[in-house]
Amino acid sequence: MRKPETIERLYLDFDGFFASVEQQCDKRLRGRPVGVVPFVGTDRTAVIACSKEAKAYGVKNVMRIKDAKALCPDLILVEQKPDLYRRAHSALLCEIETVIPIDTAKSIDELTCILDDRGRRDPEGLSEQIKSTIEKNIGEFITCSIGFAANRQLAKMACKAGKDASKKAGQYGNGLAIWHPHMMPEPLFQVKLEDVPGVGHSMKMRLAHSQVITTEQLYNLQPKHMRKIWRSVNGERLWMALHGYDIQAMPQKRGMYGHARVLPPESRSINGAYEIARLLLVKAGRRLRREEYYASGLWLWMAIDGGSWFRTIKMPTVNDEQAIMTAHTALWECARRELPRRTTIFRVGVTLMDLSEANARQLDIFNNDDAIRQKWERANGAMDALNSKYSSTIVHMGEWKPPAGGHVGGKISYVRIPSAEDFY
Structure with missing residues (x-):
C-alpha cells in the first residue's frame, strides 16, 4: 500500500x-x-x-x-x-x-x-x-x-x-x-473520537469497552486489533487511512430504494398517510426502473403515537408499478387491522429491497408471472418515457396529489444527491 x-x-x-x-x-x-x-x-x-x-x-x-x-x-x-x-x-x-x-x-x-x-x-x-x-x-x-x-x-x-x-x-x-x-499524527490527536469517519455512536461504545476513548488511543491500536473491534476489514482499512496510506473507498453495491416523509398535520391519519406513502413508492419505483433493478421485498414503516409500526412483505422479483402497489395495498390492509382507527401518524417511509439487477432477474417457479409482468413493464416504460420527455408527472396510475410542501421523493437529503427526476 x-x-x-x-x-x-x-x-x-x-x-x-x-x-x-x-x-x-x-x-x-x-x-x-x-x-x-x-x-x-x-x-x-x-x-x-x-x-x-x-x-x-x-x-x-x-x-x-x-x-x-x-x-x-x-x-x-x-x-x-x-x-x-x-x-x-x-x-x-x-x-x-x-x-x-x-x-x-x-x-x-x-x-x-x-x-x-x-x-x-x-x-x-x-x-x-x-x-x-x-x-x-x-x-x-x-x-x-x-x-x-x-x-x-x-x-x-x-x-x-x-x-x-x-x-x-x-x-x-x-x-x-x-x-x-x-x-x-499530532493534528489528528486533536480530533474527537466521534468525528473520525466510521466511528458512530454504537462503534464509540464498542471502542470504550476496549478502553479506547481518544483518537490517539485509536491511532495506536494494531491493524488486526481494529479489524477485530470492527468485526470486518473496515477496521483495518480505517487504520490504514489514519496512518496516511492511499486507501480508496470500496465500491458500494445498491441495497435498496426508498423514500420517507414527515407528514403535514392534515395527512396524519391512516388514510392520509396511505396516500402519501403511495406517492413515495411511485417515486421509489421510478428510481428502481431508471437504474435497471428489480425488487422482491417491500418494507413499510410509520412513526406513530407512542412508538412505531412496520411490516415487510415478499414480492415476485418485479419493478412494475402494478405489482409493487399490490404489495403496498396488502401492507396497509395489515396496518388498518392492527392499528386503532384514530392513530396519529407523524412520519411514513417505504423501501423496495432484496434487489436484483435487470440482467440477473430470476422468475418464481411457483408464480409464472412473465406474460403479465411484461405487459405491465411495457406500460410502465411508456409512462416513464412520457414523464421524462416532459419533465413532469403527466401520466400516472391513480390520483397524483402531492402533499403540503410538495416534492414527494425530493426532500432534503444529507446522504443522497437528488436527481432532476425526483422533482416530477
Whole structure:
C-alpha cells in the first residue's frame, strides 16, 4: 500500500448549505437566524437545517421547532425548497470545476478532489481561488470549509477541524486546515473520537469497552486489533487511512430504494398517510426502473403515537408499478387491522429491497408471472418515457396529489444527491 509523502486530497464541505442557499436567494434572510423546516404552519416538526446566525444561539440541525424557538425566539422558519438546493449544488460544482476537477460529490454539500502539482505546492492559493470563484459567480453568502491531507479520510477530518477552528475564532465556516504528512499524527490527536469517519455512536461504545476513548488511543491500536473491534476489514482499512496510506473507498453495491416523509398535520391519519406513502413508492419505483433493478421485498414503516409500526412483505422479483402497489395495498390492509382507527401518524417511509439487477432477474417457479409482468413493464416504460420527455408527472396510475410542501421523493437529503427526476 502506497503512503504519500505530500498532500494529495482536498475535501470541501459547504457551511450550513441549505440555510445559506436560502439566504443567498432571499435578501430578507441575510444576517438573520434561519431554520429550514419541512413545511410551515405547525410546531409539530423539526428544524432540518439552520443558518450560522441560528447556530450562534445553540440551534442545531434536526432539532424540534419548540426547542429551537426557546433558544432563538427570533428564528425565521423557511419551508424547504429541495429543487432549489439541487440546482444550487449543480451550479456550485460547475464553478469549482473551473478551478479543479471534482473526483466525487460525496453528498449534496460535500465533495472531494485529487490535487494536481499546483494544488500540492500551494493549497492556500487553491483554497482561496475556489472560495473567491464561488463568491464572485454564485454569491458571498454560500461559503465552504476545505481540508487538505494525504488521503480522503484525513482530508475530511482536516476539513472538520478547519471549520471548528473558525468557530473558535468567532466565525462560522469558511475554514481551512492543511495536514501535511510531515505534520502527522499530532493534528489528528486533536480530533474527537466521534468525528473520525466510521466511528458512530454504537462503534464509540464498542471502542470504550476496549478502553479506547481518544483518537490517539485509536491511532495506536494494531491493524488486526481494529479489524477485530470492527468485526470486518473496515477496521483495518480505517487504520490504514489514519496512518496516511492511499486507501480508496470500496465500491458500494445498491441495497435498496426508498423514500420517507414527515407528514403535514392534515395527512396524519391512516388514510392520509396511505396516500402519501403511495406517492413515495411511485417515486421509489421510478428510481428502481431508471437504474435497471428489480425488487422482491417491500418494507413499510410509520412513526406513530407512542412508538412505531412496520411490516415487510415478499414480492415476485418485479419493478412494475402494478405489482409493487399490490404489495403496498396488502401492507396497509395489515396496518388498518392492527392499528386503532384514530392513530396519529407523524412520519411514513417505504423501501423496495432484496434487489436484483435487470440482467440477473430470476422468475418464481411457483408464480409464472412473465406474460403479465411484461405487459405491465411495457406500460410502465411508456409512462416513464412520457414523464421524462416532459419533465413532469403527466401520466400516472391513480390520483397524483402531492402533499403540503410538495416534492414527494425530493426532500432534503444529507446522504443522497437528488436527481432532476425526483422533482416530477
